[in-house]
Amino acid sequence: AQTVTQSQPEMSVQEAETVTLSCTYDTSESDYYLFWYKQPPSRQMILVIRQEAYKQQNATENRFSVNFQKAAKSFSLKISDSQLGDAAMYFCAYRALMEYGNKLVFGAGTILRVKS
């Protein structure tokens, strides 16, 4: 079974600085998708960024970018120019390409605190 590990329970960053959240996963599949979701205090889950495993280019969305290392099974999220609104729980998630149900497997999450 696939597993997703987020080894940092909590991280802190100063406003306007850069922070990287770590995620590793375990799978025997060659084709899959990876996601980062944000859960602010409202608890609404919001998709931040996604990566298709067959794409070598790292995904970027404005201040958010990933470092996808397929061989190492690593998928870290970099947040640049951190803002107070970035404070949230961040979840890394995996989805197999061909598995019935398109099920997501989540990591335990990382709490990100942003200091002003």
Place this chain on the structure above:
Amino acid sequence: DGGITQSPKYLFRKEGQNVTLSCEQNLNHDAMYWYRQDPGQGLRLIYYSQIVNDFQKGDIAEGYSVSREKKESFPLTVTSAQKNPTAFYLCASKSGGLEQFFGPGTRLTVL
């Protein structure tokens, strides 16, 4: 506005009682999902449904039941067999794309 609604936002239940959590979507999505969130454990899949009148167990289905009689609705019943039901419950739906869209969640507390 299209979206997913979950009701109620907060729910209290006495031990031994069944309770049903509502999830409705007007996104015309075929697939719907129920997740449970506990502190330090991320989200775990309870049940999912790819199409009306069909659903499958997820990783932690024991003590839960669902139905999918309509495309827009996927209610979750937490039965008295669920030993530790206090948690935050999230419903999600998905179309043919990659992204699952989540509802605002229901916080269930057993008294």
